[in-house]
């Protein structure tokens with residue numbers, strides 16, 4: 275049975291998919307197909323700014339690779355054929371943006387917690403077009419797992435890219451923002467080890483807590499960590515763009531976690547360029 279035949283047979287809309295969802299990425303001028311391999315919302319971190327609502331249980335709890343593969347095949351065909359342009363919101367975007375840029379492992383939590391991580395990467399690599407990237411968006415907590423390392427090697431051979439989260443330069447700030455029991459030193463070691471084998475992208479989100487952003491000293495330490503990691507292709511400096519769904523000491527975080535201004539984001543980006551000596555881009559909250 276061909277992919278197209280399968281799609282016609284089921285005549286499903288992607289809104290009904292369990293694991294696969296399309297996102298229009300203006301940054302990459304194309305479509306990113308997201309693969310949520312953590313419908314259980316399991317994560318190594320409990321970031322103060324997390325947008326995943328963990329007060330409700332998700333309808334889908336377990337990742338089923340065979341179902342995800344079928345959904346991915348159907349989604350790839352919808353993008354390839356242009357059929358996706360019939361579906362909102364893709365029906366209102368310029369035709370040149372209806373092209374596949376990447377397949378991203380992200381979603382409701384941390385992809386490296388998946389027990390069959392390498393098998394999942396192998397499956398994606400087998401069915402994706404060669405020029406489409408595989409992007410792993412990770413908090414780096416599981417990059418030291420043997421199966422994850424195998425998966426990264428498969429990614430290396432198949433146009434893969436690791437986007438690792440690093441939101442702090444010091445242990446104290448890391449604990450305040452990412453709220454995890456994993457020691458900061460282990461996260462740094464995992465990112466450094468991954469960067470030894472391939473150039474990586476760092477994603478860094480900075481914000482204000484009760485009106486106060488990261489200190490000058492924190493950004494100095496952050497730039498020092500970037501220098502120590504080395505082999506960084508790009509640092510993406512973000513701030514919060516949507517409502518934080520976490521509860522901190524009984525208070526919803528959205529009440530006191532706010533975005534940096536565009537100028538404050540740019541100031542950090544510039545310090546990364548100058549002090550860490552790496553390429554950096556700003557992504558604003560407003």
Ligand code: SF4
Pocket residue numbers: 317318319320321323324325326382383384413
């Ligand atoms: S790593 Fe991502 S999913 Fe996990 S808590 Fe942080 S923001 Fe949420």
